[in-house]
Amino acid sequence: MRHGRTALPLNDGAAAAPFHPLWKVAHYQWNGTGADANSEERYALFPNLFDAVAPGAYGLTDALRTVAVLGQKGDDYYKCGGLGTYGDASNVLSVAFSPGSDELYVAWEVGTGDAWTPAACATYIKLNMAKYW
Amino acid sequence: MALLGLRRFMALETDAGHSAAFFDMDAREVAGKNGNPRPEALFRTNHGFDPETVRCYPCSLKRTAEKYGPSSGP
Numbered sequence: 001m002r003h004g005r006t007a008l009p010l011n012d013g014a015a016a017a018p019f020h021p022l023w024k025v026a027h028y029q030w031n032g033t034g035a036d037a038n039s040e041e042r043y044a045l046f047p048n049l050f051d052a053v054a055p056g057a058y059g060l061t062d063a064l065r066t067v068a069v070l071g072q073k074g075d076d077y078y079k080c081g082g083l084g085t086y087g088d089a090s091n092v093l094s095v096a097f098s099p100g101s102d103e104l105y106v107a108w109e110v111g112t113g114d115a116w117t118p119a120a121c122a123t124y125i126k127l128n129m130a131k132y133w
Numbered sequence: 134m135a136l137l138g139l140r141r142f143m144a145l146e147t148d149a150g151h152s153a154a155f156f157d158m159d160a161r162e163v164a165g166k167n168g169n170p171r172p173e174a175l176f177r178t179n180h181g182f183d184p185e186t187v188r189c190y191p192c193s194l195k196r197t198a199e200k201y202g203p204s205s206g207p
Contacts, residue, residue: 039179040167046176047169070178 042070045077063096064105064124071120080121084114091118102130146181148193149200153183 049066050058069077072089097104107124110117146153155162157175162168165182181187 042178043176043180044167044169046174047171050171050174 038072042072042077045069060096060098060101060103060105063098067094067096067105068120068124071118073118073121080118083111083117086116086118086121089118091120094119094122094124097129101128102133103128142175144175144177146177146183146186148186148189149196151185151189151193153181153186155182 046066049062049069053062071077071091071094072086073079073091074081074086074089092109094107095104096106103126105124105126107119107122109119110122141156144155146155153161155175158170158172159182161184162170162182168182170176186193
C-alpha cells in the first residue's frame, strides 16, 4: 500500500440521521494496477454527488449511491457496462455504513479475468451490524 | 465519544513515520491543488493534501518497498 488513508469516526454513535458524510476510498497498489492513476478524478466526483442532495438530508441511500459511483468500473463511473468492459478496475469491496443506525450496504466483486464484475456493479446486501458489537 | 468535545469525523493521511489529521474544510485541502472540500463532509481517494504527505510521495514509496518488498508500488 503506497499511501494509507484512514478515517476515524469521532461522533458518539448516537442515532442521528441524516449523518455527516465521511468517505475513504482505499486500495492496495500492487504492480500492474492502475488504481492510483485516476485518484484525483475520483476525488472530483464526490462534490457533485454531495451537492445533488439537499443540505442536511444526506442519508444511507445517498451513501450507497455515492460508493456505487466511486467504485472503479471502467471509463464511465456512472455506468456498469457488463462483462469485459471493466478494464483494469480494481473495485473488490464496496461499502456504505451509517454509524448512527449501525446499518451498512456491502457488495463484493464477482468472478475473475474477463468474467470479472466489480463490487460496485454487483448486488449490495443490507446488514444491521448492531448485533455484532 | 466526547473526544475533544467534538462530534466530528477526522481523516488521517498516513505514511510510515508521518500522519496528518484532517477535518472538513481543512485549509490545506481548500488551498490544495484540485482541492474541492465541502462543509460537514470529508472524503479522500488516494492522493493527499498535507504538504508533507505530498512532498514525500517518492520517499514513502521507497519506505513501502523497503517494508513490503518489490511486489508493492505502481
